[in-house]
Amino acid sequence: MPDDLTPRPEPGPAAGEIEPILTVPPEVGAPKPNPILVVDNLTRSFGGLRAVDVDHLEMERGVVTALIGPNGAGKTTLFNLLTGFDRADTGRWSFDGQPVTSPSPDQLARKGMIRTFQLTKSLAKLTVLDNVLLGAPGQVGERLPVAPFRSRWRHQEQANTERAEELLERFNLAHMRDELAGTLSGGQRKLLEVARALMAEPVLIMLDEPMAGVNPALAQSLMRHITLLAYEGLSVVFIEHAMDVVTGISDWVVVLAQGRVIAEGPPWKVIHDDEVIDAYLGRRRAGAGS
């Protein structure tokens, strides 16, 4: 196995060249030209159940990767492990070229790995604006010795507020700016969480079922916004269990079933993969397929 923990030189596609991700063969564990996340031998068991068992997985920088799989495939557990919200039994991974040695959620977040949650975690008794402002990185006013002196953090707060308002505008939440987040609908909370995550200026944003419960029109605009961000250099990984949703918006699809990566590749290839179809629909009788 190659030493994947050493950062690779950025190939940097020249103008007119095809997207580097498209040169990657659609094979499980295929190396990527410029990975943001490299995972090796990652396992996590709950009792006798092996929830995650990934030998090798790379996620490309600056593209939208969809992580799909049937219910119970271990998608969220994989997210929890990578973001430090759960401890892996074995394995190591590197983020942005740096090996992750002692994964703690807040440290990883400060390095730019920002996640959202399947069960939305909106901060009910904070206003919508405050929810988003909380995401802003490097706030001087969050340090206790500075906090009492408004003049020291006012300017930064103002700049952050402007950015937050832009994000709220984009996610159709601007009119709810001063409402308590707890009064939002489920779909609006989902959007609020994505806005808050983007406020944190992520390098890699990991969205756990961002479109669940969001009305279809809004979900579309949400994903359009996300693909646009990927175009500007943001790396996106999102979990989804509906296969048809991912085709239009993802550059790369990783399929998880029973904790293992069973296929990966561009969406149009993956959805025709026999093993993927098996995983979703149940195994066919021997000899019936292929």
Place this chain on the structure above:
Amino acid sequence: MDFDIIFGNAARAAFGPEAVILALAAVGLNVHFGFTGLLNFGQVGFLLLGAYGTSVSVATFGWSLWVGVVVGLVLSVALAVALGFPTLRLHAVMFAIVTIAAAEIIRILIGSTDAIGLTGGPLSVSFDAGAFYDLNPYPDGPHDRYGIGTFEFTGQQLWVITVGWVLVALVCLAVFLIVRSPWGRVLKSIREDEDAARSLGKNVFSYKMQALVIGGVIGGMGGVIDAIKTSGADPNGFRPQVTFFAYTALLLGGSATYLGPVLGAILFWFLREWIESFLRQLTAEAWLPDAAADFLDGTEGVISVAMVGLALVLLMLFRPQGIVGNRTEMQLDAR
């Protein structure tokens, strides 16, 4: 039945040193519970260390009162750190259990006969708070009284409560300044959902520890005022109900508000003393049946506390957000 006296007693209690102490305990608790969501059931431990730190420094070690005050506050910080390190990473319930147990352990140790040499043990400790009263600007002759009608204080009492309420005001101002900042926003986010705060890069443990220390020191200040007011400390004054009274005051006034805990402390003592005085006067009334008078005699204090409890129950039913709280915020809890 003399309602002037009843009102005078109630008003004196509402603005007297006891209310100052309760207000400080509740303001500290507000930082823990109201803003950060830390379920601290051992707030009395901070008051105890504030009071005993001051008393023991002066009485046992013969240090100056001002050194004693500093010792009391430093001990409060030490308790916060000692409690926080092992427990703040655990579930909120663990923290609650540890705090109530720790406060009891400290009280029992300090009040044990083995500790007589150091803290006076069960005999309580007393010292000369002269250094504090030397600064008293109010003439304090035997006939000097300040106030209107039955609502009056002696010069010494007035000096204690002047310092006390100024301290409460300064503490409230400080809490306001830090909580309205981005720092305070992180505290509230931890109260709402720790994992969300973590996922946005906030070091939750560190913020909880800061909140625990700040609220603990504010509680410690209450203890210091208590020690100065009584020129000493007694282990029986630091039973767990002090914490529960502080919670009562906090919820009466409005949790997670800036002035709620202070208003709550004033109201708590006003109600408690009004009811108790009223019952005392009632006991003396000739028309009261003997059986009722016998029952009331000596139980006025207990009944008044029970009545405050009843007031809290009614408050939860009709105004759960407290006097100055925000109703919409409160209703979100029900979701």
